[in-house]
Every structure is written in C-alpha cells, then in structure tokens.
Amino acid sequence: MTDLLTATGLKKHFVIGQSGILKRKPITVKAVDGVSFAVREGETFGLVGESGSGKSTVAYTIIGMYQPTEGNIAFRGQSLFQGDKKRSSAVKKEIQIVFQDPGSSLNPRRTVKQIVELPLQIHQPEKDPLPKIVRLLEMVELPPDYVHKYPQMLGGGEKQMVAIARALATNPSFVILDEPTSALDVSIQAKIINLLIRLQEEFHLSYLFITHDLSLMRNVASRVAIMYLGKICEIAEAAEFFRNPYHPYTQMLLSSIPVVSAAEEELKPKKITSRGEIPSPVNVPSGCSFHPRCPEKMDLCSMEDPLMVEVEEGHTVRCHLFSPEQGGL
Amino acid sequence: MSVGPLLDIKDLYVHFHVFGGTLKVLDGVNFTVYSGEKVGLVGETGCGKTTTMKAVLRVLPMPPARIPGGEIYFKGRDILKMGAEELGRVRGEGISMVFQDPTAALNPVFTIGQQLGAVVRYSLAGGKRISRKEIHQRAVVALKEVALPDAERLLKNYPFQLSGGMRQRVCIAMAVAGSRELIVADEPGTSLDVSIQDQILRLLRRLVEEKNTSVILITHTLGVVREIADRVYVMYAGKMVEVATTEELFSRPLHPYTLGLMKAVPKLTGGGIADGIPGRIPDYLDPPGGCRFHPRCDQAMGVCSQEKPWFYRVSDDHEVACFLYREGGKEK
Amino acid sequence: MVPAKPLASAKRMENLRRNWYKFSRNRMSILGLFTVLLVTFLAVFAPLVAPYPKHASAFVDFANASRPPSLEYPFGTDVIGRDILSRIFFGFRFSLGMGVIVLSLVVPPGVVLGLVAGYNQGTWLDTVIMRITDIFLAVPSLVLALAICSVLTPNLFNAMLAVSLMWWPWYARLVYGLASTLRNEFFVASAETIGASKFHILFREILPNCISPIFTKMSLDMGWVIIIGSALSFVGLGVQAPRPGLGTMVSDGSKYLPEQWWISVFPSLAIVLVVLGFNLLGDGLRDMFAAEEV
Numbered sequence: 001m002t003d004l005l006t007a008t009g010l011k012k013h014f015v016i017g018q019s020g021i022l023k024r025k026p027i028t029v030k031a032v033d034g035v036s037f038a039v040r041e042g043e044t045f046g047l048v049g050e051s052g053s054g055k056s057t058v059a060y061t062i063i064g065m066y067q068p069t070e071g072n073i074a075f076r077g078q079s080l081f082q083g084d085k086k087r088s089s090a091v092k093k094e095i096q097i098v099f100q101d102p103g104s105s106l107n108p109r110r111t112v113k114q115i116v117e118l119p120l121q122i123h124q125p126e127k128d129p130l131p132k133i134v135r136l137l138e139m140v141e142l143p144p145d146y147v148h149k150y151p152q153m154l155g156g157g158e159k160q161m162v163a164i165a166r167a168l169a170t171n172p173s174f175v176i177l178d179e180p181t182s183a184l185d186v187s188i189q190a191k192i193i194n195l196l197i198r199l200q201e202e203f204h205l206s207y208l209f210i211t212h213d214l215s216l217m218r219n220v221a222s223r224v225a226i227m228y229l230g231k232i233c234e235i236a237e238a239a240e241f242f243r244n245p246y247h248p249y250t251q252m253l254l255s256s257i258p259v260v261s262a263a264e265e266e267l268k269p270k271k272i273t274s275r276g277e278i279p280s281p282v283n284v285p286s287g288c289s290f291h292p293r294c295p296e297k298m299d300l301c302s303m304e305d306p307l308m309v310e311v312e313e314g315h316t317v318r319c320h321l322f323s324p325e326q327g328g329l
Numbered sequence: 330m331s332v333g334p335l336l337d338i339k340d341l342y343v344h345f346h347v348f349g350g351t352l353k354v355l356d357g358v359n360f361t362v363y364s365g366e367k368v369g370l371v372g373e374t375g376c377g378k379t380t381t382m383k384a385v386l387r388v389l390p391m392p393p394a395r396i397p398g399g400e401i402y403f404k405g406r407d408i409l410k411m412g413a414e415e416l417g418r419v420r421g422e423g424i425s426m427v428f429q430d431p432t433a434a435l436n437p438v439f440t441i442g443q444q445l446g447a448v449v450r451y452s453l454a455g456g457k458r459i460s461r462k463e464i465h466q467r468a469v470v471a472l473k474e475v476a477l478p479d480a481e482r483l484l485k486n487y488p489f490q491l492s493g494g495m496r497q498r499v500c501i502a503m504a505v506a507g508s509r510e511l512i513v514a515d516e517p518g519t520s521l522d523v524s525i526q527d528q529i530l531r532l533l534r535r536l537v538e539e540k541n542t543s544v545i546l547i548t549h550t551l552g553v554v555r556e557i558a559d560r561v562y563v564m565y566a567g568k569m570v571e572v573a574t575t576e577e578l579f580s581r582p583l584h585p586y587t588l589g590l591m592k593a594v595p596k597l598t599g600g601g602i603a604d605g606i607p608g609r610i611p612d613y614l615d616p617p618g619g620c621r622f623h624p625r626c627d628q629a630m631g632v633c634s635q636e637k638p639w640f641y642r643v644s645d646d647h648e649v650a651c652f653l654y655r656e657g658g659k660e661k
Numbered sequence: 662m663v664p665a666k667p668l669a670s671a672k673r674m675e676n677l678r679r680n681w682y683k684f685s686r687n688r689m690s691i692l693g694l695f696t697v698l699l700v701t702f703l704a705v706f707a708p709l710v711a712p713y714p715k716h717a718s719a720f721v722d723f724a725n726a727s728r729p730p731s732l733e734y735p736f737g738t739d740v741i742g743r744d745i746l747s748r749i750f751f752g753f754r755f756s757l758g759m760g761v762i763v764l765s766l767v768v769p770p771g772v773v774l775g776l777v778a779g780y781n782q783g784t785w786l787d788t789v790i791m792r793i794t795d796i797f798l799a800v801p802s803l804v805l806a807l808a809i810c811s812v813l814t815p816n817l818f819n820a821m822l823a824v825s826l827m828w829w830p831w832y833a834r835l836v837y838g839l840a841s842t843l844r845n846e847f848f849v850a851s852a853e854t855i856g857a858s859k860f861h862i863l864f865r866e867i868l869p870n871c872i873s874p875i876f877t878k879m880s881l882d883m884g885w886v887i888i889i890g891s892a893l894s895f896v897g898l899g900v901q902a903p904r905p906g907l908g909t910m911v912s913d914g915s916k917y918l919p920e921q922w923w924i925s926v927f928p929s930l931a932i933v934l935v936v937l938g939f940n941l942l943g944d945g946l947r948d949m950f951a952a953e954e955v
Contacts, residue, residue, distance in 0.1 A: 050522035063854045092856045105847035109869035119855045155609045156374075166851070185373040185549060190593035190605030197601075212522065215595040219602050242597065256527035257597065258552025260579055264597040273531075274524040277494045348682045 046221030369554030690945020696938030771832025779840025
C-alpha cells in the first residue's frame with residue numbers, strides 16, 4: 001500500500017500571551033511538537049490521545065484551519081503548505097473532515113439540504129442538485145424527506161450522518177474523523193461506525209480516525225498511533241499495538257479502560273495503574289514529557305527526550321527503555 | 330440499623346408539562362438500595378436516570394415537573410412527603426450527590442476552603458456550632474482522604490486554579506465529608522480522560538468501602554459499573570428493564586435491550602462491533618404502549634405492545650422486565 | 662420521491678405555534694404586542710380615526726382654546742384650540758416613523774460592521790472597527806445629537822440623522838459579540854475548509870444565528886429611539902411646530918402646568934404607552950427566542 005498522506009516533523013505552536021515585566025517573552029503552547037506519521041491508501045489510521053494531547057490540532061492542521069509552525073504535510077506527494085498560496089480546490093475536494101460535535105458542526109439555521117448542498121455548490125455546481133443530495137442521504141441511510149429538516153429535529157446519530165453525507169459530497173479520498181462518535185450513545189455509535197466501515201469499502205476511502213477511546217480503536221483501526229502532550233509515543237499495527245504495548249503511557253491507558261468482560265480484562269496490562277494528570281501544555285516537563293507520571297522512570301528520562309525507535313517492524317516507540325543505548329528490549 | 334432497604338423507590342412516575350402536552354418521563358420506576366451496597370444504574374442519554382435521582386433529592390423543577398405517583402422511602406420515611414426541615418436533614422446528612430461536571434458543581438467565586446467548609450459545617454457538625462479551627466482541620470482531613478496533596482494551600486485556591494481531576498476529587502471530598510449514608514454519583518469522571526476517570530473510580534470505591542457508605546453510580550458506560558457496583562439496574566425510557574448482581578448481569582444479560590447494548594460496546598478483544606439497536610429512544614410525549622422497548626426489539630411478540638411487563642425473577646439475583654421470561658423461563 | 666414544500670410549511674406552522682406558546686406564556690408580552698399594534702394602527706390611519714384631522718397642522722380655533730377634557734375633546738384642547746387626542750394620533754406617526762427610519766438606517770451598517778469585526782476577531786480589521794465604535798460610544802449620545810441638531814438646522818431629518826449616528830455602534834457591539842462566538846462553531850470551520858466564500862460564511866452561516874437577538878434589541882430600541890426623539894423635540898430640536906411631535910407637545914404644554922395639565926400630561930402618557938409597549942414586546946420576543954429547557 002502506498003502512503004496517501006504523510007506528516008513529517010509537524011509542529012504547531014500557539015502564542016497565548018506574554019510574560020515578563022516588559023511582556024517580551026511569549027507564552028507558547030506546543031500543541032503539536034514534532035509529529036511524523038503516514039496514512040496509507042485505504043487504511044484507517046487511528047490517532048489516540050487524551051485531551052490536551054494535540055490530536056485534534058493535527059487534524060485541523062491537515063484540513064487547513066492552521067498553518068504548521070514547522071514541518072510539513074504532503075498529500076499524494078504534494079505539500080499542502082506551499083508558502084502563502086491558497087490550497088487548490090482539487091485538494092480541498094479530496095480531504096474532508098467529520099467533526100466531533102454534530103450539534104456544533106451543523107448550522108442550526110440551515111436545512112439538511114442547504115448543509116449538504118454547500119460543498120456541491122462550490123465544487124460541482126449543478127442546476128438541480130436535489131437528486132444528488134438525496135443520493136448522498138441514502139448513502140448514509142437517511143430517508144429522502146430529511147432534506148427539509150433542520151438539525152434540531154434530528155437525533156445525535158442522525159446529525160452525524162448528515163455531517164458524513166456532507167463530507168462525502170465532493171467524493172473525497174481522505175476523510176478525517178475527529179471523534180465522530182464520542183458525543184453519542186454506544187447503541188448509536190455502533191451504527192455510525194459500521195456505516196463508516198461500509199462507506200470506506202464502497203468508496204475506497206482512507207480514514208484518519210481521531211479518538212480517545214482505545215476499545216473503539218481496536219475495532220476500527222488498521223494502525224494506531226498514540227499521542228501525549230503533542231508528541232507521538234508509539235505507532236504499531238492495531239493487532240500488535242494491543243497485544244504488545246511497549247510504551248508505559250500506552251500501558252497506563254490500556255489498564256484504565258473500563259471493560260465489560262473477563263476476556264478483555266485479560267488483555268489489560270496489570271503492572272501499571274494510572275497516576276498523575278496530564279500537565280498543562282504551557283509547562284511541558286523536561287526530557288520525556290511523560291516522565292513525571294511514568295512508573296519506570298530513569299534518571300535519563302527527565303533530561304533527554306527519547307527518539308522514535310523501531311523496536312519491531314512497523315512498531316515504533318519513543319521511550320528510553322527501548323533506546324539502542326539501553327540495549328533495546 | 331434497620332433491616333429494611335436504605336433507599337426504596339416504589340412505582341415512581343415523573344411527568345413534565347411542556348408545549349404540546351405531557352412528557353411521561355418516568356413510567357413506574359422501582360429501585361432499591363440496601364445499606365452498604367454499591368448499586369449501578371446504567372442507561373443511555375435521556376432514559377431518565379438523572380431525573381430519577383433528582384426526584385430522590387427533590388430537586389426537580391416543579392413546574393414543569395410533576396410526580397403523579399410513587400413513593401421514595403429513605404430509611405423508611407417517604408421523601409416526597411417530608412417537610413422542609415426533615416428534607417434538609419436528609420440532604421445535609423443522609424444523601425449527597427457527586428455531579429458529572431465538577432466545573433459546574435463548584436462555585437467559581439468561592440475558594441475550595443469556603444465551599445468545603447460550608448459542607449463541613451452543615452453536614453459533619455450536624456447543625457451544631459463548631460469553631461473555625463475545627464472546620465479547617467476537618468476540611469484538611471477531607472482533602473487528604475481523596476488523596477489531594479498540599480491540602481492547606483488547596484483550601485485557599487479557587488476552582489479555576491485546579492485541574493479537572495482535582496476538582497472532581499474535591500467534589501468527592503465534599504460528598505463523603507461527614508458520615509453520609511448514601512452517595513449518588515452521576516457519571517463521575519466521565520467528562521475527564523480515561524486515565525483520570527480510572528483514578529477517580531478507584532478512589533470512590535476505596536472511600537465507600539472504608540466508610541461502608543452506600544453508592545448509586547449513574548452512568549451510560551457499562552464498563553464503569555462493572556468496575557464498582559455490586560448490583561446493576563439497567564434503565565430504558567423511564568423504566569427499569571433488568572436488575573442483577575454485576576457478575577450475573579455481565580455473564581448472562583437477558584433483556585433484549587441489555588443484550589443489544591452489550592453487543593454494541595466496542596471490545597478490547599476486537600472483532601468489530603455489532604450494529605447496535607435500531608431506532609432511537611421514544612418520544613416521551615407519546616411513548617409506545619406496552620413495553621416501551623418493543624418498537625426497537627427484535628424479539629417483540631404480540632403481547633409486548635399490549636401489556637407492560639412486570640419484573641420476572643429468573644434466579645435469586647436476577648430479574649428481567651420482559652415477557653420472554655414470563656413463567657420463569659423463555660417462551661418458545 | 663422527495664416530499665417538497667408542503668411538509669416544510671407544516672413544520673413552519675408547528676414552529677409558529679410553538680413560538681406563540683412561548684411568547685404568550687407571559688401576559689405582559691401580549692399586552693405589549695397589542696399596544697404596539699394599536700399604536701401602529703392609530704399612526705397609519707390617523708387621518709381616518711382622528712376626530713379632528715385638521716388640527717394636526719397649523720389650525721387655530723381660539724373659541725375652543727384650553728378646553729379641559731370633555732366628550733367633545735376627550736383629551737382637551739391646547740392654547741390655540743387644537744384637539745390633543747387628534748394631535749397625539751399624528752404624533753404617533755412622527756414617533757413611529759422616526760423609530761422605523763432610524764432603525765433601518767442603523768441596523769444594516771451596525772450589523773455588517775459587527776459581523777466583519779467579530780468574524781475577524783484579533784486582526785487589524787477588528788481593532789479598527791471596534792475602536793471606532795468605542796469612540797462613538799464614548800460620546801454622550803444625547804449631547805452628540807444636541808450638538809448636531811444645533812449646528813445643522815433643527816428639524817426632524819437632522820434629529821434622525823443625529824440619533825442614527827450614535828445608535829449604530831450598539832448593533833455593531835451586539836453582533837460583534839455573537840459573531841466572535843459563532844465563528845468558533847464547527848459549522849463555520851466546516852464551511853471554511855470546504856472553501857465557501859467569506860460572503861457566504863458571514864451572511865449565510867453566521868448572520869442567521871444572530872437574527873433573534875437583533876430583533877429583540879430592535880424592539881427594545883424602538884422605545885428608546887422614541888424617547889430620544891421626544892427629548893429632542895422637547896428641547897425644540899426635533900419635530901417643528903406646527904407639526905405635532907409628542908415631545909414638542911409636552912414641552913409646549915409644560916408652560917401651562919398645573920392649571921391646564923391636560924395639554925402636556927396626555928402626550929406624556931402617550932410616550933409612556935408607546936415605549937412600554939415596545940419594551941414589553943421586546944421582553945416577549947426574548948422569551949420566545951430563549952432556548953427551551955426541560
């Protein structure tokens with residue numbers, strides 16, 4: 001499989017204020033601080049992280065809401081950020097996003113028709129777009145008479161289906177799913193997830209699936225990356241990731257998941273339990289940013305930031321426990 | 330202590346009067362908590378779990394809410410018939426609540442010390458006057474119980490100076506301060522990250538076990554109740570549909586709704602997720618007759634739309650409100 | 662295949678009924694609406710409903726001067742014998758006319774500037790627009806109006822111009838606050854990333870979500886504009902004699918207080934009635950637009 005989208009050394013820093021007597025020293029939040037990954041064609045790449053990890057900032061940078069501070073994102077080998085030049089309409093068509101909160105991503109004052117029509121108007125203007133809109137609604141399993149409804153008349157799951165229909169209106173090849181089901185109940189989540197999987201197969205879509213829910217990731221992603229304070233800690237194939245989690249943070253997260261069966265309980269790492277909290281991204285700890293919460297902390301950890309190391313083929317970890325100078329495994 | 334249940338909700342109905350008619354939200358809720366028990370209440374958004382607990386604490390806005398029927402016994406006394414003074418004592422000393430959103434539950438313009446102090450004064454001291462110094466000492470103890478470091482300094486802080494996890498801990502400290510008999514925890518830690526939620530749940534479990542307090546844990550996440558509860562109620566559209574001990578429920582869910590829910594939960598073992606439950610929660614203005622779940626149920630029978638199912642006992646620690654289990658066994 | 666408009670209009674009816682329910686839950690809102698409708702009716706059909714339409718202009722009837730209220734002249738007559746009731750009906754015309762014209766002059770620029778500044782919050786556009794509005798807000802409004810009216814010829818047109826000049830910043834402020842919040846909604850981000858034009862985002866995505874507060878404010882402002890208009894008339898800078906401005910009438914009559922109280926009291930009550938009506942209506946609209954909580 002070829003890489004469809006690659007992020008290399010991606011950084012996004014936000015200046016949120018000034019400190020010091022003369023207010024000369026900017027206070028920066030390093031929301032994303034050197035992230036590299038590749039999403040392959042036709043796969044679902046899972047980006048997992050807790051709040052403040054910077055996972056959504058990665059999404060918003062890809063979609064073009066932010067300019068990266070450093071690093072680059074390439075789509076089909078073409079850089080998405082070429083100076084101040086505006087992104088071409090062809091690229092905008094190809095990359096779409098489904099936001100987390102359908103309550104906010106659908107304008108309450110516009111009908112379903114108007115909402116789904118907008119991308120068509122911009123990219124494929126037609127005299128009568130109604131048949132196409134109805135076809136899009138059918139794709140997401142909504143009845144045609146929904147065209148005249150306003151978002152507040154729809155349930156949470158239905159709203160998200162409209163948002164998916166809007167994202168698919170331009171026939172994209174790459175769709176970012178930013179926590180598409182975290183605002184929904186499980187029974188509705190299941191439906192949306194299965195719909196997304198079906199659509200992926202039907203239209204050969206590639207997904208960047210962003211979530212905080214590792215159990216969900218286990219069931220949808222082909223590869224998983226985990227983020228902590230703006231950096232990726234671990235990347236692996238999904239099956240490998242859940243079978244052999246290396247990074248202490250991954251283990252901590254996995255051990256924290258509330259599960260519903262004994263079989264799942266077996267899979268949870270036992271030796272690590274969650275402690276501490278994510279520090280404010282304004283004051284990132286020195287060295288490896290996870291070290292204050294890490295049960296396997298060494299002296300080196302607070303001084304030096306570890307590099308990404310490929311421990312097994314396709315399984316990379318950013319932790320001193322696995323650095324070559326520590327003798328790897 | 331008396332042998333009867335600590336909290337006993339009997340056939341509780343709650344209606345809301347709104348434009349277009351009456352929302353029949355609670356439709357005969359039966360719910361029991363014994364002393365020292367940890368009870369889970371699981372249900373999806375809008376199933377009435379929070380409404381039930383608001384009725385227990387008598388904090389439903391009336392109007393638009395009305396309680397056309399039912400009794401809520403706390404230690405043998407009907408909360409719905411209590412006078413203001415007795416109700417105040419129940420709220421102050423008997424039952425306390427931990428809310429889902431710790432940011433909204435704490436008043437932003439008072440320090441932690443002031444808020445915790447007020448709780449200490451009203452609940453712990455049981456109405457007696459106690460000195461400032463003692464209030465302070467007891468507040469420090471309360472914060473230490475929830476594993477918050479540097480309690481002295483924390484008491485001078487305002488809520489915004491604390492992280493979400495710390496705020497949630499403060500809320501728990503306020504709830505367990507004093508010897509409350511029942512804590513109602515409404516989605517504790519759900520608004521926080523899993524690693525923090527896990528800490529909060531472990532803390533809550535340790536505290537209630539130490540103090541032998543009863544807990545009602547309200548949540549929409551099946552996994553969370555499994556971590557804490559001894560017994561679980563599953564609620565759908567204003568009615569309990571299944572109750573069993575935690576082990577029994579998770580190894581042998583019976584109600585079609587519980588089954589659907591269990592299947593829809595993404596598992597760490599992988600293998601994809603089932604398609605969930607078709608349709609959505611009914612319109613409370615005009616809820617379906619008979620069993621409220623029948624329009625979404627794949628095993629619905631003729632009787633389901635006609636009559637309301639009673640709880641059928643399938644074993645000593647397992648009851649299901651579903652006609653499939655009438656006569657103690659499955660109807661073929 | 663697609664059930665088109667009928668379904669939509671049924672929904673609209675349902676919405677209307679729901680809004681009316683929310684609006685009418687407060688009796689005072691209905692009173693406000695009724696008052697506004699009544700005053701509007703009297704103003705529009707003043708020549709037909711006024712007992713003495715001719716008295717609205719230069720008319721003299723010394724025989725009936727300074728008559729107290731009677732069946733013939735329900736609100737009495739002024740010092741040159743004109744029927745106060747008739748003049749109040751015509752006074753409504755000037756008051757409402759002034760309100761409508763001022764608001765239609767003020768709302769569009771205020772809203773557009775507020776939208777642009779709010780959407781571009783944090784940029785130079787925001788700074789320039791909002792600092793200019795601040796300057797206008799810093800000048801005491803009545804003083805500015807007095808200054809303009811006294812430099813230019815004092816007449817109704819200049820009074821409206823003056824009031825408009827000091828009124829638009831309030832709309833810019835209101836819409837600025839709304840737009841700067843709404844621009845963080847994901848539907849705006851969604852439209853941006855799809856490639857929608859700025860015009861589309863401002864007027865099709867953000868503006869429709871500001872309409873309710875704008876309408877509420879307009880209703881409340883009608884009352885305020887009428888008060889200011891009357892105040893300007895009272896000091897002789899608004900409606901000019903012999904035309905019947907409510908403020909002018911109060912001012913003229915005040916010389917004959919307390920003996921001939923009806924000359925100024927009835928026009929004063931008329932002002933109170935209009936302003937109260939619009940305020941109650943505004944409150945009702947606010948209730949109607951407020952999100953329903955169960």
